[in-house]
Amino acid sequence: MSQLLVRGGQPLNGEVTIQGAKNSVLPILAATVLTGDQVVLRGCPCLRDVDASVRILQSLGCQARWEGDVLTVDTAALNRCEISDILMREMRSSAIFLGAVLARLGRADISYPGGCELGPRPIDLHLSGLRDLGADIREEGGVLHCTAARLTGRELMLSLPSVGATENLMLAACGAEGTTVISNAAREPEIVDLQDFLNACGADVSGAGSTSVTIRGGRPLHGCEFRCMPDRIVAATYLCACASAGGEIYLRGARERHLVTVADALRQAGCAVSADGEGIACRCRRRLRAIRPVRTAPYPGFPTDAQAVLMAAMLKSRGATVFEENIFENRYRHVDELTRMGAEIRVAGRVAVVTGVERLSGAAVRCTDLRGGAALCVAALAADGETRIFETAHIDRGYEDIARDLRALGADAVRDDNA
Ligand code: EPZ
Secondary structure, X not given: OOEEEEEOOOOEEEEEEOOEOHHHHHHHHHHHHHOOOEXXXXXXXXXXXXXXXXXXXXXXXXXXXXXXXXXXEEOOOOOOOEEOHXXXXXXXXXXXXXHHHHHHHOEEEEEXXXXXXXXXXXOHHHHHHHHHOOOEEEEXXXXXXXXXXXXXXXXXXXXXXXXXXXXXXXXXXXXXXOEEEEEOOOOOHXXXXXXXXXXXXXXXXEOEOEOEEEEEOOOOOOOOEEEOOEOHHHHHHHHHHHHHHOEEEEEEOOOHHHOHHHHHHHHHHOOEEEEOOOEEEEEEOOOOEOOOOEEEOOOOOEOHHHHHHHHHHOOOOEOEEEEEOOOOOOOOOXXXXXXXXXXXXXXXOOEEEEEOOOOOEOOEEEOOOHHHHHHHHHHHOOXXXXXXXXXXXXXXXXXXXXXXXXXXXXXEEEEEOOO
16 A cells, blocks of 8 residues: 655745646546547546546446547447446446436446445435436446436426536436526536537537536537646645645646635635736745635535645644535544644534644544545645655545655655555
C-alpha cells in the first residue's frame, strides 16, 4: 500500500498546471456510449475513477486506449448492456452509465451501486426520471433491470438539484424522441462541460448551468475531439494548501469563475487570490484569521468537495470557524485524523467547529475518503515534522499525483510505493 510522506513547516512557492476535471470526464465517458463512434478526450486526467470507467466501457464491448493524456474511446462495437457488481462497486458514480446504455440499447442491467464513505448514495432521482421518460425498471436481487422500447421526451422535475441525476437524464434524453426539460437541474460547471461535449457530438442541449436544461432528443450523435475543463476541486485543494503553508503559488488553467466561493473564503482568511485569465495566483504571508460560517450547498454555493481541504487550511487560524455540511451525511471522517495532528475540531451532526491552534504536529494518519485524504496533505504542510499518510488509494481516485503537484508548488512531499 503506498503512503505519502509530507514534511511541513515551509511556505510554498511554485506553479502547477491543473489536471482535467474528474467530475467532468466521468459523465463524458458515459456519454461516449451514445455516439457509437470514436471520441478523443484531450487533457484527460489519469485517475483510478477514470480507469474504472474505462473498464466499464470495455466490459460493454467498447475500445479504449491512452496516449499520454489523450484517451481515445470507440463505442461502435458496444454489444453488452450489463455492468457487473464488481465494476459498479469500484466506483460509486458508475450509475451514470445507466441513461446512456438504456438510450443506446433499450436495455441496461446494473447492480445497485453501493453507498460510499460519504454515506448512502441513493439514485432514486435517477430512476424516477428514467421511468418518467418511459423506462421500465425492476430490482431483483440487487440488480436493476431497465428496459425501454422507446424513450419519450417530457418535463422532468428534480426534487433536489442532483448532479448525477441531472447528467444521467441529460444522456437518456438525448436518446428520447422529442424534447425533455429538466427543471431544478444541478448547475455545476461539469454539467455545462457535459452539454458542450454532447453538442460537439451533434446533440441539441441548452440551459446547462441554469436550473433548467433542455434536450431536443432523437438526433444521431457522432464522435468528436474534446478537452475537459480543469478540475476546480483540485485547484481549490492547492489554493487551500497555500493558505495552510503560506507562500505564493500559481495554478495554471484554474478558472476563477468556478472558484468564487472558495476564493472568497480564502480572502476572508487573509489570502490574496487573483486571476489573470490563464490561471489563479494565491499569496498568503501571515497567520489566517477565522472566517464566516462555511455552509456547503449545490453550485454556485460552497462546494461540498472543498469542505475538508478548507477545514484543513483553517486549523492554525486565529479564532474559530464554523462549517456546516449540507450535502452528504458522513463527510467529517477526516476530523479524527486531523485531531491526531493536534487540530481542535468539535463535530455535532452537520456542524463542525474548528478552533485555531498555534501548532500542528506531523503524525501517522489514514485517508478516509478522497477529499478527506487531500485534507490530510493540506494540514501536513502546516505541521511541524513529518506526516505519514496511509491508504492513499483514496486520493488517487481524484488526483493524478498529489505529491508531484505539491512538490511543483515547493512542498516536501514524496510518495512511498514500497511501504
Ligand atoms: C457528484 O456526486 C460528484 N461526483 C461529487 O463529487 C460531489 O460531491 C456531488 O456531485 C455534489 O456536488 C461526481 O460528479 C462523479 P448528487 P453525485 O447526486 O452526483 C442526494 C468527489 O469528491 N441524492 O448531487 O452523487 C445524495 O445522497 C465526489 O469528487 C438523492 O437523494 O451527487 C446527496 O445527499 C464526491 N437521490 C445529494 O443528493 C439521488 O437520486 C447530492 O448528490 C441522487 C442524489
